[in-house]
Amino acid sequence: MPPILQINNVTKRYSSHTALNDVSLSVNEQSVFGLLGPNGAGKTSLIRIINQITGPDMGEVLFKNEKLSPKHIEQIGYLPEERGLYKKMPVGEQALYLAQLKGLKKAEAKKRLLYWFEKFDMQNWWKKRVDELSKGMQQKVQFIVTILHEPQLLILDEPFSGFDPINAQLIKNEILELRKKGATIIFSTHNMGSVEELCDNIALLNKSEKILDGSVKEIRKTFRTNTYNIVFKGNVLGFTNALWTGAEIIEKHSDEDVHTITVKLLNGVNSTQMLQAVLPVCEIISFSEIIPSMNDIFIRKVNEGNQALGTKSSYTE
Amino acid sequence: MSKVGLIIGREIKSKLTNKTFIIMTFLTPLIFIGALGLIFWTSMPEKIEQNLLVLDETGLFQNTLKGNDFISLTFSKEQISEAQDNFQNSEYSGILYIFKGSDGNIIPKARLLYKKNPGLAFKTYIRTELERIYYEYKLKANNIDPNIITNARQGLVIDMEKVDENGEIKNSEGIQLFSFAMGLIMMIFILMYGMMVFRSVMEEKTNRIVEVIVSSVRPFELMIGKIIGVALVGIIQFTVTTLLTGILSMVLSGIFLKDINTMKMKFDDQNAVVHKLGTNAGTHLNNTAEFKDNQKMFETINQLQKINFWEVGLYFFLFFIGGYLFYSSLLAAIGSAVDSESDSQQFMLPVMLPLMIGYFLAIKIMISPESNAVIIGSFIPFTSPIVMMARIPQGVPAWQVLSSLAILYVSFICTTWLAGKIYRTGILMYGKKTSWREIGKWLFYK
Numbered sequence: 104m105p106p107i108l109q110i111n112n113v114t115k116r117y118s119s120h121t122a123l124n125d126v127s128l129s130v131n132e133q134s135v136f137g138l139l140g141p142n143g144a145g146k147t148s149l150i151r152i153i154n155q156i157t158g159p160d161m162g163e164v165l166f167k168n169e170k171l172s173p174k175h176i177e178q179i180g181y182l183p184e185e186r187g188l189y190k191k192m193p194v195g196e197q198a199l200y201l202a203q204l205k206g207l208k209k210a211e212a213k214k215r216l217l218y219w220f221e222k223f224d225m226q227n228w229w230k231k232r233v234d235e236l237s238k239g240m241q242q243k244v245q246f247i248v249t250i251l252h253e254p255q256l257l258i259l260d261e262p263f264s265g266f267d268p269i270n271a272q273l274i275k276n277e278i279l280e281l282r283k284k285g286a287t288i289i290f291s292t293h294n295m296g297s298v299e300e301l302c303d304n305i306a307l308l309n310k311s312e313k314i315l316d317g318s319v320k321e322i323r324k325t326f327r328t329n330t331y332n333i334v335f336k337g338n339v340l341g342f343t344n345a346l347w348t349g350a351e352i353i354e355k356h357s358d359e360d361v362h363t364i365t366v367k368l369l370n371g372v373n374s375t376q377m378l379q380a381v382l383p384v385c386e387i388i389s390f391s392e393i394i395p396s397m398n399d400i401f402i403r404k405v406n407e408g409n410q411a412l413g414t415k416s417s418y419t420e
Numbered sequence: 421m422s423k424v425g426l427i428i429g430r431e432i433k434s435k436l437t438n439k440t441f442i443i444m445t446f447l448t449p450l451i452f453i454g455a456l457g458l459i460f461w462t463s464m465p466e467k468i469e470q471n472l473l474v475l476d477e478t479g480l481f482q483n484t485l486k487g488n489d490f491i492s493l494t495f496s497k498e499q500i501s502e503a504q505d506n507f508q509n510s511e512y513s514g515i516l517y518i519f520k521g522s523d524g525n526i527i528p529k530a531r532l533l534y535k536k537n538p539g540l541a542f543k544t545y546i547r548t549e550l551e552r553i554y555y556e557y558k559l560k561a562n563n564i565d566p567n568i569i570t571n572a573r574q575g576l577v578i579d580m581e582k583v584d585e586n587g588e589i590k591n592s593e594g595i596q597l598f599s600f601a602m603g604l605i606m607m608i609f610i611l612m613y614g615m616m617v618f619r620s621v622m623e624e625k626t627n628r629i630v631e632v633i634v635s636s637v638r639p640f641e642l643m644i645g646k647i648i649g650v651a652l653v654g655i656i657q658f659t660v661t662t663l664l665t666g667i668l669s670m671v672l673s674g675i676f677l678k679d680i681n682t683m684k685m686k687f688d689d690q691n692a693v694v695h696k697l698g699t700n701a702g703t704h705l706n707n708t709a710e711f712k713d714n715q716k717m718f719e720t721i722n723q724l725q726k727i728n729f730w731e732v733g734l735y736f737f738l739f740f741i742g743g744y745l746f747y748s749s750l751l752a753a754i755g756s757a758v759d760s761e762s763d764s765q766q767f768m769l770p771v772m773l774p775l776m777i778g779y780f781l782a783i784k785i786m787i788s789p790e791s792n793a794v795i796i797g798s799f800i801p802f803t804s805p806i807v808m809m810a811r812i813p814q815g816v817p818a819w820q821v822l823s824s825l826a827i828l829y830v831s832f833i834c835t836t837w838l839a840g841k842i843y844r845t846g847i848l849m850y851g852k853k854t855s856w857r858e859i860g861k862w863l864f865y866k
Contacts, residue, residue, distance in 0.1 A: 118861040154635040156848070157865070173638075181635040185850065187628030192434065203426050204636040245632070 106165075107132040107256055107287045108153065113162035115148050122148035124311040125162070130256075130289060130304070135282055137298045137319070138291040139397075140308035141405055146291050147184065149308070150258055153289070154181050166256070177206040180254035184261045184291070186245050188233045195220075195229035198248050205252040212251065219247045223273070238265045246274060250281065257281065260291045275301065295398035307401065309408045319397065326400050329368045330393040331377070336360050337385030345381045361388065423637045424645040431620065431649025436656070445657050449664040457672055470538055473512040475500055477520045484553045491545065507533065514538060516546065528554050595727065595813050596786040602736065603782030603810030607775055610743045610805060613654040614771075617748040618764075620646055621755030621847070630847045639844040643756075644836070647748050651741065727813055735812050735821060742828035743805030746835055747771065753839035756846030757854045767856075778806030785810045799824050801831035838863065 106129040115123040123145045130136045140146050151157045152164060155171060164171040166178070189197055195216065202212035220226050223243055233241060242265045250257060259278070263271045278288055278301060290302060298305060299319060306316035315322065330353065335342065339362050343352060349372040354365040368377060378390065395403075435441050470491045475498060476482055487493040493516075496503070500517050507515060514534040521527040530550060532543075556566045621643070624630040633642055754767040781797040788794070789811065798808040798816075804824045812821065845862035846854070 117865070151848070156631070156634050156639075157844075176636060179635070181632070183628075183631040183635070185628045185631055187632075189434070189623075189629060190627060191438075200426065200430055201632065201636070204423055204633065206636075248632070 105132055106130060107167055108289075109165040109168075110149070110153075111163050111165065113149070113152060113159045113164065115145075115152060115157070116160050121311050123152075123159070126308070126311075126313045127162075128306045128313060128316055130287060132287050133282060133285055134303040135278065135288045135290055135301050137302035137305035138289055138308070139293075139295075139298065139305055139401060144308040145311045146308055147260070150181070150183075150260060150289070150291065153256075153258060154179060177252060178255045180205075180249045180252065180257045182245060182249040182257075182259045182262055184264070186242075188241055188244065190234040191232055193230050193232055194236065194244055197233065198244060198251070201248045202251045207252050215251050216247070219251065223247065239267060239270055242266055243270065246277075250277070254286065256287050256289065258289045258291075261293070262290070263292070263294060263297065295396065295401055298397045305397070307404055309405050312408075314408050315400075315404050322400060323394050323397070326395045326403070327392070328395065330365060331368070331374060332363065332365050332389075332391050332393055333381070334361065334363050334388040334390075335381070335385040336362070336388065339364075341384035342381055345384045346377065347380065349380065350377060365393065424641050424648070427637070427642060427645025428649040428652065431646055432653055432656075435616070435650070435653045441657075445660050446664065448661050449668055452665060453668045453672060456669075468538065468542070470513050470542055471511060472514050472516050473498075473503060473510070474516045474518070475503060476518045478518055478526045480526055480557055481518060481550070481553055484556075485549055488545065491542065504533065508535075518550075526554070526557065596789075598727070599789075599810045599813045600782050600786050602732070602813060603785070603806045604779065606736065606740060606743065606809045607779050607782075607806050609654070609658075609740055610747050611775060613650055613744055614747040614751045616650045616653070617647055618751040618755040619761075620650065621752050621843070622758065622761065622764075625756060625847050626759065634847065639847060640840040643749075643752050643840055643843045647745065647752060647836075650748065651744060654744070732813055736809060738825055739805040739809050739828070742801075742825060742832055746801055746805075746828060746832040747775075749832065749836040749839035753842040753846065753859075756843040757849070757859055759850065763853065774802035775806070778803035781807045782810040785814070789814055799827060801828045804828055841865075 108130040110126060110128050113123055113126050114121065126145070126149065138146050138149065148157070152159050153171070155173065155176060166175045169175075188194075192200075198216050199209065199212050202216065203209060207215070217226075220229065225240070225243065228236065228240065228244070233244075236244070246262070249259070257278075262274060262278075266274060275297070278290075282288060290298075292298060302319050304316070304318050305322065307314050317325075337360075339355070339357070342362070342364070346352070346366065349370060350366040350368045352364060352366050354363075356363040366377070368374065374390075374392070378387070381387070468490065472487075472491060472493050474481065474485065474493050474495045476485075476495060482495055485493065494512070500515075500519075503510075503515055503517075513536065514532060517531040517533070519527075519529070519531070528551075532546065559566045559569060624633070630642075637645075750771055754764060754771065757767065758764045778797065781794055781803060784791060785794055785807070794807060794811065797803040798811055798820070805828065808816070808821065808824045841863045842859055845865050846859070
């Protein structure tokens with residue numbers, strides 16, 4: 104897949120601090136890209152640069168290999184984290200207005216809106232004022248407005264905040280549907296569960312710098328710690344003796360004669376060797392590798408970064 | 421630029437569909453005219469029918485004292501004690517008793533008995549009439565023709581007239597109040613619509629919709645759209661209000677001001693006589709006292725009628741647009757920098773202060789129209805819309821008006837440019853309390 108968006112060595116400074124320091128990344132077409140990082144890492148600054156709300160001090164942004172310019176605005180859809188609507192304005196009129204600002208013709212915008220209002224079962228909201236809607240309902244309206252002009256690049260900042268699990272699932276399905284249709288989605292969130300579920304690639308920002316990027320699968324593989332989970336029947340003492348010095352037991356848990364043990368392999372021992380060692384002394388029920396979650400990786404990388412910078416605070420999710 | 425059109429459209433629609441706005445547009449003329457009417461009505465003497473029994477011991481007033489449209493007089497030779505006894509049951513509302521002095525001479529003293537207090541207008545009328553009759557009697561008793569005295573006491577009129585640079589005579593005196601009103605209305609307008617822009621900007625910021633919008637349009641376009649939108653709303657509202665006020669006041673003046681108009685016509689006639697005959701006019705005037713009393717008021721009305729309202733109106737429009745654009749862009753910048761109206765105090769002062777200075781200069785124009793402070797103030801864009809507007813009815817050289825306008829419009833381009841820079845950053849700043857230093861830095865963000 105060719106990249107739809109390339110960020111090359113972008114630096115953005117505000118008077119008192121640097122929001123982005125020499126950040127480069129590229130987003131492949133028709134993928135879901137997770138932009139991760141703790142609060143204040145520079146995610147919003149980067150998103151605002153992509154949306155041309157502000158400009159970079161150094162570096163460049165390429166959209167489909169062209170330098171980002173106002174004509175690209177209509178190909179980008181943006182759902183900011185701090186999102187609102189005009190409280191006193193009727194929903195339908197407001198959605199029409201926002202769609203027209205994105206360059207849609209009024210008639211076309213209306214046609215599409217009616218389609219989406221029906222799809223999300225909100226036909227009777229059209230004439231309601233926004234302050235009559237619940238927060239979740241408003242979020243739905245905002246989501247529709249964001250995707251209405253069928254942008255090729257969709258930037259969603261914490262899209263699930265304010266949704267109940269049912270509506271969150273609805274939105275997730277729509278996001279995957281949009282990708283299938285050819286859209287690229289940049290997805291900024293703190294919810295690591297949804298990152299594992301949705302994202303193909305991620306970039307992790309911390310303290311204005313990119314500290315990690317790549318595909319979710321690859322990253323999780325690289326962060327493997329050679330840790331395994333074994334459930335077995337038999338003698339625990341025999342089991343531990345059989346492991347010898349090849350592994351370190353991290354956690355033990357017994358339920359009558361079924362034991363669950365988490366081990367970390369040492370000294371270049373691989374899983375096959377370990378299994379061969381323990382097989383004679385017990386009956387294996389299950390065996391699996393523990394792959395670190397994105398959550399663990401996030402916390403580990405951010406804390407590493409902070410320690411490297413000499414900051415005492417550590418990040419816990 | 422079609423997006424600016426969309427923004428303007430939304431701005432206008434949201435205001436015109438706002439109930440408070442609609443009510444205010446239609447209510448303002450009513451309140452305005454109502455207040456004027458109330459003032460006028462309360463100041464009018466109450467005309468209660470008075471039926472007066474006159475007991476004149478002197479015989480001097482029998483043929484000279486006349487009633488008017490609400491005072492009717494009945495002369496009688498009754499004794500005062502008798503009349504007093506019958507008074508409660510009589511149809512008379514009062515008894516006027518004019519008595520002789522103890523030596524039989526006519527003395528300037530009378531008694532008025534009443535059931536209900538007849539009020540000031542009645543008392544003034546009776547007193548003035550008695551005084552006049554007594555005065556003429558005294559003159560005649562000394563063989564002096566009262567007309568000589570009346571003519572000798574003509575009020576002197578000084579016509580203050582300004583000669584402009586072309587040698588033309590322009591009106592001047594008597595319109596200070598009108599000038600001041602122009603300045604005041606200008607200040608109110610600039611403030612009212614400027615604040616409308618301020619609120620609209622802040623509303624978008626606090627609603628958190630602004631980030632959605634600036635991902636579609638440039639912040640500058642949003643700001644300009646807003647400013648133009650509110651300006652058009654202002655023009656619409658002004659037109660509606662003026663038309664309504666005009667119609668209402670025409671209808672009401674038909675009712676309330678009829679007297680004034682006939683009086684004014686009479687005055688103009690009298691004025692013509694005075695001009696023609698000079699000091700001998702007295703004999704031709706039915707009531708010279710009335711003429712003198714009303715002289716000042718009608719002179720003012722005549723002066724006002726000489727004002728070129730088209731010219732004043734055109735300049736008002738041009739200065740309003742300039743002043744509004746100047747101030748509203750500053751207010752838009754402030755609105756973008758704050759999170760709530762209560763935070764805005766420290767930024768409001770520098771905007772309010774020059775407006776207040778303009779207001780005080782407009783007052784100063786009434787006292788000394790050509791002072792240096794006034795002239796300087798009419799060129800500085802912070803005060804020029806108010807001060808120049810207050811000067812214009814009194815006659816200002818065209819080059820001064822035009823250069824003041826030019827300065828104002830150039831300044832508004834500068835403030836809009838600056839405001840755009842502040843606005844762009846301000847609308848996306850949340851939670852932080854903004855300082856002047858901070859705003860200064862925003863000017864240099866890319």
